[in-house]
Amino acid sequence: MVKIDDVARHAGVAPSTVSYVLSGKRTISEQTRERVMRSVRTLGYHPHAGARALASNRSNVVALVVPLRSGIHVPVIMQFATSVVTEARTFDHDVLLLTQDEGVAGLQRVAGTSLVDAIIVMDVELHDNRLPALRALKRPAVLIGVPEDASGLTCIDLDFTAAGAVCLNHLAGNGHRRVALIGSPPEVYKRETGFATRLLGGFRQAAGQRRVKVSAYPCEPTEAAAKAVVEKLMAERPRVTGVVIHNESIIGHVLNAFAHKGAQVPDDISVVAICPDEQAEQARPSLTSVAIPADELGRSAVRMLMGELARGEHVSSTTLLPPKLTERQSTAMLVG
Amino acid sequence: MVKIDDVARHAGVAPSTVSYVLSGKRTISEQTRERVMRSVRTLGYHPHAGARALASNRSNVVALVVPLRSGIHVPVIMQFATSVVTEARTFDHDVLLLTQDEGVAGLQRVAGTSLVDAIIVMDVELHDNRLPALRALKRPAVLIGVPEDASGLTCIDLDFTAAGAVCLNHLAGNGHRRVALIGSPPEVYKRETGFATRLLGGFRQAAGQRRVKVSAYPCEPTEAAAKAVVEKLMAERPRVTGVVIHNESIIGHVLNAFAHKGAQVPDDISVVAICPDEQAEQARPSLTSVAIPADELGRSAVRMLMGELARGEHVSSTTLLPPKLTERQSTAMLVG
DNA sequence: GCGTGCTGTCGAAGCGCTTCGACAGTGTGA
DNA sequence: TCACACTGTCGAAGCGCTTCGACAGCACGC
Secondary structure, eight states, X not given: OOOXXXXXXXXXXXXXXXXXXXXXXXXXXXXXXXXXXXXXXXXXXXXXXXXXXXXXXXXXXXXXXXXXXXXXXXXXXXXXXXXXXXXXHHTTOEEEEEEGGGHHHHHHHHHHTTOOSEEEEOSOBTTOTTHHHHHHOSSOEEEESOOSOOTTOEEEEEOHHHHHHHHHHHHHHTTOOEEEEEOSOHHHHHTTBHHHHHHHHHHHHHHHHHTOEXXXXXXXXXXXXXXXXXXXXXXXXXXXXXXXXXXXXXHHHHHHHHHHTTOOTTTTOEEEEEEOHHHHHHSSSOOEEEEOOHHHHHHHHHHHHHHHHHHTOOOOEEEEEOOOEEOOTTOOOOOO | OOXXXXXXHHHTSOHHHHHHHHHOOSOOOHHHHHHHHHHHHHHTOOOOHHHHHHHHSOOOEEEEEEOOOTTSOHHHHHHHHHHHHHHHHHXXXXXXXXXXXXXXHHHHHHHHTTSOSEEEEOSOXXXXXXXXXXXXXXXXXXXXXXXXXXXXXXXXXXXXXXXHHHHHHHHHHTTOOEEEEEOSOHHHHHTTBHHHHHHHHHHHHXXXXXXXXXXXXXXXXXXXXXXXXXXXXXXXXXXXXXXXXXXXXXXXXXXXXXXXXXXXXXXXXXXXXXXXXXXXXXXXXXXXXXXXXXXXXXXXXXXXXXXXXXXXXXXXXXXXXXXXXXXXXXXXXXXO
């Protein structure tokens, strides 16, 4: 293994000079820098991560805690994870993958051993049991999702409350007076997952203001469940003309179920979805939708973390990205 | 931060004794062990990962390289990744997430800096450009997938050749003489992704032996593409009675398309899929399928790595898990 | 009673890097 | 021309852990 002393000798400088060339933490003459860099390249020098972490008290690794829970759409998680990895790399950081089932112990382990400099936690519940640990950690953390009490924490998420309202308002603006929400499985609401609960809240509140009659139908992520929900909906509320779908897994199935029952989208039923843009564009008909900006969330989370690490001080904040509704073929003005 | 010297002082022993208690690398009296462990717990000691890595030349981290490519079913990747993380934790290791787009440079970086002890690479192509680097690395690596030349490498995968044969034979055994394969998008075959190419090969070879007429239809992972492929298939080969689907994303769409065209499964068309068991069970009708054992692959990959790390010597090997076909409702004896 | 072989513990020497203070050498302003 | 402030580089002191060799203390067999 080639080490910093080898590079120093090869370039005819002190080891500390090599270190400063590589870190840029002190000014080095262009000439020396060149010489050192050439040595680094010809020798194929890679600084030892452990040694670096020990001496600098920085591992250049961030932890990413991903959910394994039911009711969470896997492609969105994956998209988020890759955007975190990609963005972290631009800051010369790597990403350690943790699963949620290690829970609080996992957080304490990776933070306590200085394995990671910072932590990103996905799928935060309203009353998440990891919150106290996260507050106590002496490392920056960003939560994706907003718990009920976000004090002392840094959170970022799509503004699901506003998203719920935007969907309702779009339908109401098109004249729909009876609207249904087809959502996540019941257990997601039971455990008070932030995004589901908040969207439903925003949806209901806007409906109250607009005097629109609404109803909510939780739904398991299977084709059969989607079909059953549509049938139930059409039987119980035959006069519903607008539907909001907040459950990526069943969007296609719901559309098929409507078609099967002879309900044309958008002629008989207008549909708005909350899902990644890509999915909305691929659906037939293409879906009016509020985008889930997984990519942007991942990038922002990393940037916030890097900001805190650079500044060395913690400021609690909550960032809610405004929902962006894109109108496509699945919604129309209510006629008659 | 509490360090090993603090623990040693608290327990009234030497730092080295604490280290040996924690690592178990030397015999320690039960009495001393107890005392040290108590101190560890009361002080809340967590050994510094970097210091440990520096001194022991082991980081206790394995790298996992995941694909970002099109044509690869995301839930399977995710399932695999979580099984790797879970299994690695049972060996007291963590998992560093790398994306494929860092390519060879990424492998060299994490291995060269001693950030990781070992590497798992998913989605290996027949002529993967990372193979030379992986052979040259002085760290254990396990490939998921089998390249054409696997010499010097450790590989594990489902035996896709056998899987292709098993599917064909199951249909042939049920009397089907004309069978089609609906597969991955064309680019997957073009870049010679192992699993797609091998399955097709096994399928064709078995067909030759059984004197079954076969045809292959690549398919993009969209509902529209699936529908189009089914229509094309039924127009071009109206006498096909058996279909193998090797493309998890479109299974549901293909079934719907058949239904839409009035072809009953399994009465008119028998369908075999290659997909996770869970997905096969949820489909309607439930699908006769060859399982993709993502979980087992992940676990095995980690175990092989840990074995190599423990032994300290490299032995090249290729492990092919035998395909397991489970008969469900989507296949039937050909009548008439 | 003495050599021999264990067991359990200790002390010290690193592992490879960063960073701090020191200090030549050079340029600047009075 | 001299004091002074920069610039660029060096040397040495750690960072917190593991591991090697050493060595007391004890049991055993002769």
